[in-house]
Amino acid sequence: MAPTxxxxxxxxxxxxxxxxxxxxxxxxxxxxLVALLLPWLEVKSSRIAGGTFQGVWGWxxxxxxxxxxxxxxxxxxxxxxxxxxxxxxxxxWGLLAGxxxxxxxxxxxxxxxxxxxxxxxxxxxxxxxxxxxxxxxxGLVSLVSLPVALAVLIVLGAFNQLGPxxxxxxxRDQFVAELWRHLALALTAVILSVVVGLPLGVLxxxxxxxxxxxxxxxxxxxxxxxxxxxxxxxxxxxxSQGVRLxVALAVLxxxxxxxxxxWAAQGGLALLVALSLGLLALILGGVWLYGLLGPxxxxxxxNAPLSxxxxxxxxxAPALLALTLYALLxxxxxxxxxxxxxxxxxxxxxxGMGMSPRQLFWRVEFPLALPLILEGLxxxxxxxxxxxxxxxxxxxxxxxxxxxxxxxxxxxxxxLLGAIPVIGLALVVDTGLRxxxxxxxxxxxxx
Amino acid sequence: MQSAWGKLWLVGLLWAGLxxxxxxxxxxxxxxxxxxxxxxxxxxDRETLLSLSLQHLGITVAAGLxxxxxxxxxxxxxxxxxxxxxxxxxxxxxAIGQTFPPVAVLVLALPIFGFGSTGAVLALFLYGxxxxxxxxxEAFSALxxxxxxxxxxxxxSPTQRLWRVEFPLALPVLLAGIRASLVLILAxxxxxPLVGGGGLGTxxxxxxxxxxxxxxxxxxxxxxxxxxxxxxxxxxxxxxxxPWRS
Numbered sequence: 001m002a003p004t005x006x007x008x009x010x011x012x013x014x015x016x017x018x019x020x021x022x023x024x025x026x027x028x029x030x031x032x033l034v035a036l037l038l039p040w041l042e043v044k045s046s047r048i049a050g051g052t053f054q055g056v057w058g059w060x061x062x063x064x065x066x067x068x069x070x071x072x073x074x075x076x077x078x079x080x081x082x083x084x085x086x087x088x089x090x091x092x093w094g095l096l097a098g099x100x101x102x103x104x105x106x107x108x109x110x111x112x113x114x115x116x117x118x119x120x121x122x123x124x125x126x127x128x129x130x131x132x133x134x135x136x137x138x139g140l141v142s143l144v145s146l147p148v149a150l151a152v153l154i155v156l157g158a159f160n161q162l163g164p165x166x167x168x169x170x171x172r173d174q175f176v177a178e179l180w181r182h183l184a185l186a187l188t189a190v191i192l193s194v195v196v197g198l199p200l201g202v203l204x205x206x207x208x209x210x211x212x213x214x215x216x217x218x219x220x221x222x223x224x225x226x227x228x229x230x231x232x233x234x235x236x237x238x239x240s241q242g243v244r245l246x247v248a249l250a251v252l253x254x255x256x257x258x259x260x261x262x263w264a265a266q267g268g269l270a271l272l273v274a275l276s277l278g279l280l281a282l283i284l285g286g287v288w289l290y291g292l293l294g295p296x297x298x299x300x301x302x303n304a305p306l307s308x309x310x311x312x313x314x315x316x317a318p319a320l321l322a323l324t325l326y327a328l329l330x331x332x333x334x335x336x337x338x339x340x341x342x343x344x345x346x347x348x349x350x351x352g353m354g355m356s357p358r359q360l361f362w363r364v365e366f367p368l369a370l371p372l373i374l375e376g377l378x379x380x381x382x383x384x385x386x387x388x389x390x391x392x393x394x395x396x397x398x399x400x401x402x403x404x405x406x407x408x409x410x411x412x413x414x415x416l417l418g419a420i421p422v423i424g425l426a427l428v429v430d431t432g433l434r435x436x437x438x439x440x441x442x443x444x445x446x447x
Numbered sequence: 448m449q450s451a452w453g454k455l456w457l458v459g460l461l462w463a464g465l466x467x468x469x470x471x472x473x474x475x476x477x478x479x480x481x482x483x484x485x486x487x488x489x490x491x492d493r494e495t496l497l498s499l500s501l502q503h504l505g506i507t508v509a510a511g512l513x514x515x516x517x518x519x520x521x522x523x524x525x526x527x528x529x530x531x532x533x534x535x536x537x538x539x540x541x542a543i544g545q546t547f548p549p550v551a552v553l554v555l556a557l558p559i560f561g562f563g564s565t566g567a568v569l570a571l572f573l574y575g576x577x578x579x580x581x582x583x584x585e586a587f588s589a590l591x592x593x594x595x596x597x598x599x600x601x602x603x604s605p606t607q608r609l610w611r612v613e614f615p616l617a618l619p620v621l622l623a624g625i626r627a628s629l630v631l632i633l634a635x636x637x638x639x640p641l642v643g644g645g646g647l648g649t650x651x652x653x654x655x656x657x658x659x660x661x662x663x664x665x666x667x668x669x670x671x672x673x674x675x676x677x678x679x680x681x682x683x684x685x686x687x688x689x690p691w692r693s
Contacts, residue, residue: 233664
């Protein structure tokens, strides 16, 4: 990025509007205090019934008063102390919500639920802002106090009475299966998109004959995910009924041979053959890899239509193909930009050392492009984890199952049971790969 | 310049053509029943394709306008001295927000905004805010410092400098952010029927529920065409609005 005009001001640097207090911490405290005035829970007689909203001041005001005091302290402290105080506020927040839920559910029937309302979520936002402020003040404490506070809350079972957790209790087995499915779908799609995207990205840097690769992958991403699922459905349905597995394998084999022979004579034609074969291979490979990784097991039935081997119009096959095509853009684009960004001087040095083009690629270009390629992988992974949620609509399962069932039956807790883990997974994978990229850059000496 | 405006005529023609195509209810019926002979009613019959596509476009434009009206001022505020303290927070929120899956944003907004197209528009607005804010932050902070100093040196007030110098210079990146946001909103609006929002996703979701491939194809093809044309139109608009780049 170009040099920035307005670098973020550090504390005490020359600045026209100098804030005495940290504005971000003030914002956090303000949000937290406003949250205390709003309802935290919606107490319902059943998981789908409408309920009554409950604030935190209704029963005993010691806890909310304490939390309010903590927020005021957060607003005026800095650094480590602030991080520590925020940890305590998280504790107070979880215990308060949990106790309130237990209080209102006491004496109610088994089916009664305490769903989360706006105040609860606003507090969460306030914590995010607060920890951000504390972390930027150099308080590493804030990085420790948040997980510790959350762990204590989970050990104490503070959340057990809250709607989504009660929902989890009644869906436990299904939840594990769908989570596994979700991960297997996303992982398969990301693996395939890297397997396909790496060569495509490398090809895209090799001259005008392959200039169409970037626009085509971009075009694929413009199509809404649900539409891509929908377009693949009839195609795969026809394919799965009409083609037998051994025929498909034979086509692949012959086609591979034809591509190899054509490559020397007619590059463009060979690529066309290779691409259509690649789609078939992608479908079969995707379904089998998913069979290996996922909870449903691997089926290979020779001498039978493809549908017996798991390739159907509905279910995992269209989902995997669509997810893979979708994840291609970040991978291809970053491989391309990464390789393009390798300094000419480095390549010249490699050539001067007598490296062959192959050695030059693996020893110079690829390692130098790796940080950007990893960035592409990060984009592909967090994108795929999110879109896999939609795959439940075409019967592929995954955490979207809970989202859809919840929306259909009007049970918001069930929606949350699907949505919260998806967001959590995306954040964890995103942060993990971001850190990996940072580590890689350090090792390469780029940062 | 001339050629850019010329292409704009083509854009108008294509939009007219697309909606003309959407209006041909009978033609769609013929094609779909030829493709899916086994389906009894291959064409979604509860609403015409034209009204579905207009709904879809309506949701997209409403959410897009909200995004521009709120996202741009937010980005401008965070790049002024007054709001500079909030800029890292905004940047990090945008980065985190982008990892939120669109469906999750849509359904999480359900209890807050309620069932129906208003809820869908507001949820889509929240999601579409991210590219615009990010583009805005990038655009306003990557301007050449000497140009800005020259402007201040000429006696421009901060407001004058913003409108006469910074805004035109930032325009390309701003427009790219707006395009990304609108295409994202249009794509995500396909899932809007889940929260009662209507649009071209309606036949897809209905078709998946009753396994009617005709419905699914109808919705999928139309929304794909709409998305591609929107993306291309905005690319053309960018070229027309920033002619000095080509």
